[in-house]
Amino acid sequence: MRRQQLNEFFLMRKKRKKGDIERRLELVRTVSHNTHKKLVSCLQGQLGSDTEKRHKKLPLTALSQSMQEGGGQLGDESLIGKMMDLCGEAESRLASELMQHERQIEKEILEPLNQLAEVDIPNILKQRRQLAKLVLDYDSAKTRWYQATKSTNQAMASKVDSLKDEMDEALNKVEMCKDQLSADLYNFASKEGDYARYYVMLLEAQADYHRRSLAALEAAIPAIHIQQDSWMEKPAFGTALEEHLKRSNREIALPIEACVMMLLETGMKEEGLFRIAAGASKLKKLKAALDCSTSQLEEFYSDPHAVAGALKSYLRELPEPLMTFSLYDEWIQASNVSDPDKRLQALWVTCDHLPKANKANFRYLVKFLARLTQESEVNKMTPSNIAIVLGPNLLWAKTEGTLAEMAAATTVHVVAIIEPIIQHADWFFPDEVDFNVSGMFSMPSHPPTPDLDHGLDRKRPGSLGQDGDSHTPRKDSPARELESTPPPQRNGLVHLAVGTPHSQGGPRIPSPLSVRRGTKKQAPAPPKLASPFSQSNQSTSTSSSSSHPPVTPRRHSSKDIIQAPSHPPPQPPQAHQAQGEPEPSPTSSPTSPDTPPHDGSHSNLPHPPVSPYPSGSLPRPARPAPKPRARPSMPPPPQPAGSDDFCSSASKIITDV
Known part of the structure; x- marks a missing residue:
């Protein structure tokens, strides 16, 4: 009895397992069919076609051909043409990798999935239907045999043996079909891990394809970058100073030099330079012309305010200010020194710490601004006014904050930094500057007449x-x-x-x-000062x-050359000392420490006008004139070893006086 119960238990368990497998068969067939259908739709080539035909039908191949044709039409003279040709070759390699990937997917994944969903599982289901039919045949034969054995008819009794043989044959077919179905079900259950492997192989094939594609891109991108970096015509505005100088092989940034040369030619006597805004369209056009390094700038000579606006815009759009973020705290600390002499010393030391490229361009700009202040009687741009309007474009904080907060915090300090540097430009940078550094600006071709x-x-x-x-x-x-x-x-x-x-x-x-001008108000008359200095100069x-x-x-007719001013730059400060002349009375603005003032009055030399307002601000009749500033007397510290030649003679000039 116990043995019979165990046999029944195992038989029921076996039937239950077979029933679970049979129910899962239909689900596996359905999901495999859907996966195969969606995966085929992801392929870009034609399924089942040969390699060459599939490669031609890929969208990447069409894109590659279009880009290479466009590059051939533009030619090597155009950077776009070069980039299209190189990128077209890269796209062609990607198309080849994609074609190989799709062939691998088709062979290793799509075909097995299709075999499982359309052949293997349907055969098992067909075997199951065949078993059901054989069971019905067996039941029919069994019924006929049973009726024959119960019948009293002699004719029916003679057929019992044949019906018995028919029933036994039907039973054998049922058993054989049942065994075959069981074998197929167990075989399917044992291969379920292999069927699941198809989906893992799909991900592995995709990973391998993307690795090969990435390798092709990494091999192509450096060559593309080399071509792009070798192209000289790139925007100067918004580009880092070092990058622009390296790309253009220049010492002074093109926008700075071009604007300075144009202003030297036509803008030195323009009132309110750097303060009066230019027309937006004119400024935009000038910036675009400088960005593409064109030499056709003749039309902008007549609008110095647009030129000044372009210079301010270039300085402001630098990713890092000309006076650098790294030295911001040092600049601010130097400007906060209370003693005037020590303040100049601190500014000199900080200026000497500037990177070589920044220092060269800053020196160039300061020398020009100092030249501009010599015409302050006409243009009203004193060192103080220039520092107010131009200083925030030379130095600003890197810290986050609102624009108003940053401007308010920076402007006061920057004015205290820029103003003394402009006033003592020849002390900070003793050497003379040739403003036509690049040589692209030629002097007038004809000798000037009186x-x-x-x-x-x-x-x-x-x-x-x-x-x-x-x-x-x-x-x-x-x-x-x-x-x-x-x-x-x-x-x-x-x-x-x-x-x-x-x-x-x-x-x-x-x-x-x-x-x-009709568009400007009359400037207020400056107050009269009864100073001994002004009275002594009144008679002379x-x-x-x-x-x-x-x-x-004066304009050069060539479109490739921009005219430069014809007057020479100012002499270095030691020119006065070589003549052995006595030091005159101090001017209303501070002079360089322990050096004769550059604008001193001599009996045989004319002098530029000197403003009675030492602060350099625009005159206001209601306010009394401030006292002249004390002249710094302390020489600058010795030049650090290894510094560039722009300040190489500063210490020597000061200490030899």
């Missing part, structure tokens, strides 16, 4: 004055009491006509420069009246 020089009114520094040059009267001299500020003139066409000196008497004839100041017809601005 009329042309007067018409363009190139005011020379006091250290380079010629005998016979007229002295420009000071703002506090009697000859300037009733004069208005001369208006800015385009293209350098300024006619200097100063009124009759006060000592000669008679009515004063207003200068043509006294007629201001002279003025002359001269009128010359307007002269066409």
Whole structure:
């Protein structure tokens, strides 16, 4: 009894397992069929076609051919053409890798899945239906045999043996089909791990394809970068200074040099330079012209404010300020030194710490701004005014914050840094600067005539004055009491006509420069100062009246050359000491430590006008003039070893005085 129960238990368990397998068969067939269908739709080539035909039908192949054809049409003269040709080759390699990947997927995954879903499982299900039919045949034969054995009819009794044989044969078929079905079910159950392996192989094939594709891209990208980096025509605005200089093989950034040379030619006497905004469209056009390194800049000579705006925009759009983020705290700390002499020393040391490229461009810019302040009588741009409008574009904080907060925190410190550097430009950078560094700006091709020089009114520094040059009267001299500020003139066409000196008497004839532009308000008259310095110069100041017809601005006819100013740069500070002249009385603005002032008055040299306002701000009649600043007396520290040659002679010049 116990043995019979165990046999029944194992038989029921076997039937239950077979029933679970049979139920899972249909589900496996359904999901395998759906997976095969979706995977086929992911293929980009035609299923079952040969290798060459499949490669031609790939979208990547069409893209590669289109890019290579476009590169051939543009040619090697165009960077876009080069990039399209190289990228087209890379896309062709990717297409080859994709074709191999799809062939692998088709052979190792799609075909086995299709075999499982469309052949193997349907055969098992067909065997199951065959077993059900054989069972019905067996039941029918058994019923007929049973009826024959119970029948009393002699004819039916004679057929019992044949019916018995038929029933036994049907039973044998049932048993054979049942054994075959069981074998197929157990075989399917044993191979379920192999069937699941197909999905793992799919991921492995995809990973291998992407690795090969990545290798092809990594092999192509460096060559593409080399071609791109070798292309010289790249935007200068918004590009790091070091990158721009390295790419263009320049010492001074192109926007800085181009703008400075144009301003030297036509903008030195423009009132409110760097302060008055230019037209947005003109500024945008100039920036675009500088970005593509064009030399056709003639049309911008007539708009110095657009040129100044482009220079400010370039400095502001640098990823790192010209005076660097790394030295920001050092600049601020140097500006907070209370003692004027020590403050200059601290600024000198910080300036010497600038990177070579930044220092060269900063020196170039400061020298130009110092030249610009020599015309402050006309352009109203004193060192203080320049520091206010241009300083925030040279140095700003890297810390996060709102734009208003950063501007408010930076402007005050930057003005205290930039103003003394501009005032003492020849002390910070003793060597003279050739503004035409690159040589792409040529001097005028024809010799200047006296009329042309007067018409363009190139005011020379006091250290380079010629005998016979007229002295420009000071703002506090009697000859300037009733004069208005001369208006800015385009293209350098300024006619200097100063009124009759006060000592000669008679009515004063207003200068043509006294007629201001209709779009600007009249500048307030500066207050008269009763200082001994101004009184001592009152008797020596002279003025002359001269009128010359307007002269066409000096321009070179070539489109590849940009004209430069014809006047020479100021002499270095030691030129005065070589003559052995005594040190004159201090000017209203601080001079370099322990060195003669560069704009001192000499008996045989003309001098540029000196503002009675030492702070460099625009005159305000309601406020009294501040006292002159104390002159720094401490020499700068010795030049650190290994520093660049821009300040190599600074210590020697100061200590030899």
